[in-house]
Amino acid sequence: MTDRAFGVVRAGALTTVQDLGRYGHAHLGVPRSGALDPPALRLANRLVGNPAGAAALETTVTGCAVRPRRPAVVAVTGAPCTVSVDGRPVAWGAAVRVPAGAVLDIGPAVHGLRAYVAFGGGIAVEPVLGSRSTDLLSGLGPAPLRDGEAVPLGPPAGRAAPVDWTPVPSPPAELVLRIRLGPRDDWFGAGALRTLATRGYRVSSASNRIGLRTEGPPLERAVPDELPSEGMVTGAVQVPPDGRPVVFLADHPTTGGYPVVAVVLERDLPAAAQAAPGTPVRFVPVRR
Amino acid sequence: MRALPVGERALLVELADGEATEAFHAELLRRRAEGTLPPVGEIVPAARTVLLDGLDDPAGFAAGLDGWRSRAPLGRAEETVALPVRYDGPDLADVAALWGVREDDVVRIHSAAEFRVAFCGFAPGFGYLTGLGERYSVPRRATPRTAVPAGSVGLAGPYTGVYPRSSPGGWQLIGTTDTVLWDPERAPAALLTPGTRVRFVPVDDGMAAS
Known part of the structure; x- marks a missing residue:
């Protein structure tokens, strides 16, 4: 491996490589995968001068630490988290x-769950079916980061955006998910739909x-x-036998046998990716 | 045929049975190849439905479906994939009992059937194959195995499936193939794509490589 890479000093609880996902293979049973919070991934890439869909790291709760071998x-x-x-x-x-050899440490999330770490040039692991994303359901893409491994980077292309301040999201009091009912809302009674709403x-x-x-x-x-x-x-809100709704995120299976009572609007899903356990959730039906 | 809206950009088209689903799926692929289908991100056939995800105007598409007359599926090269199988699965005796036949009859019946990949799911490259007929439906195992080896040929409900890689699973295992079902380096990565015809060819121990 060239020295255009970083070493993993502290992999964290679960740090994966993510881009915008694998498209067009769902009929083969291949999940979309990709960053759970795509606007955050796009912003990180823009800041370092990458195309919006370049591969970056997605951390979970505890952050991670890496040591680039070349200046990055x-x-x-x-x-939001401390960065040093x-x-x-x-x-x-x-x-x-x-600087080359310095340790970049991404601290634990102050609130929210997942931080995105973009590198100029992007992460250059071998793509699988057009994407570098780690798919935890089917095991496609690189395995989650491990302490001590080296991760290749691509050659920097664009110029870093001259931004010196990005608004820090405030902690959400509750997760509001707007939904459109269906396709299987008719498998539930009026009482169940009222309960959901x-x-x-x-x-x-x-x-x-x-x-x-x-x-x-x-x-x-x-x-x-x-x-x-x-x-x-x-975004499908699937209802398994225990009756508790599950909102399908990026690594969801491509087919399923439990009824989908509603679908969350795409623009509300990034917030779902950042909602910590215990956060109140409200499902709000919207009309077509 | 009934088109159910799914969120903002998808439609679930529900059909009368597996055959109608196959015909509708073939018609979608025909129109896409012809360039007369509006842009769509994913076309996912399943048991009785076809999901169209990533449509710009799902309502408009649904309205247009009324005017569709499913032409006979275009003579897509009727290529049949032959999968050499050792019928040595740990559940062969159970399946024979469920079918009320002897084990060698299971082999005879299964290898005589002509299968078709109805749809994929569960894992990349895992096809749900129809062709045995309802009378040979079997339940899943009461307790799923924590690890089913890659290449295992199993039965569940009316379907036959082959595990592309080792994974947990509850299907009744009747045999093993050495054929590689899933290889992301290959195009297409899945050997068994929806619509593919499949036959299982019995082979002796040590000869199941294709």
Whole structure:
């Protein structure tokens, strides 16, 4: 491997490589995958002068630390956190120069869950089916980061954006998910749909990149039949036998056999990616 | 045929049965190849439905479906994939009991059937193959195995499937193939894509490589 790479000093709880995902292979059973918070990934890439969809790191809760072998331009976005270079605090949400051999440390999320770390030139692991994303459901793409490994970087192309301040997101009091009912809302009674729209849920600690699981009042089905497997979209609110809605995120399976009562609007999904366990969730039906 | 809206940019088209689903899916692919289908990100066939994801105007597309007359599926090269199989699966005896036949009858019946990949799911390259007929439906195992080896040929419900890689699974395993079902370096990465015809060819131990 060339020295255009970084070494992993502290991999963190779960740090993966993510870009905007694999498109066009769902019919083969290949999940979309990609960053759970795409606006944060795009911003990080813009800050370092990369194309918006270049591959970057997605950290989970505890951050990570890496040591670039050559001088690198990096930017951290997504969940607010402390960022330091060889122990000295540097800016979050701005392009930062990291000297060769210095340790870039991304601290634990102050709030939110996932930070994005873009490197000028992007992460250059071998793409699989057109994407460098780690897909935790099907195991495509690179494995999650491990302490001590080296991760290749691409040659820097663009110029870092002259931005010296990015608004830090404030912690959301609750996660509001606007939904459109269907395709299988008719598998639930009026009571269940009222429960979904009016009762409070909370983000379950069993949530992951596959789905945001919830705790709260179960939705009772009106149709007890078994649903033949059907195609699933990102944002689908699937209701498994325990009745607690699961919101499908990037690594969701491409088909499923539990009814989808509603689908979350795409623009509300990045917030779902940052909602910590225990956060109150409200589903708000909107009309077509 | 019924088109159900799915969120802002997708449609789930529900059809009467597996055959109608196959015909509609073939018609979609025909129109896409012809350039008369509006841009769509994903076309995902399943048991009784086809999902179209990434449409600019799902409502307009749904309205236009009324005027569709499914032409006969275009003579897509009827290529049949032959999968050499050792019928040595740990559930062969159970399947024979469920079917009420002897084990060698399971081999005879399964290898005589002509299968088709109805759809993929569960894992990259995992095809749900129809062709056995409802009378040979079997339940999944009561307790799924934590690790089913790659190449295992299994039955569940009316479907036959081959595990592309080792994974947990609850299908009734009747045999093993050495054919590589999934290879991201290959195009297409999946050997079994929706619509592909498949036959299982019995082979003796040590001869299941293709």
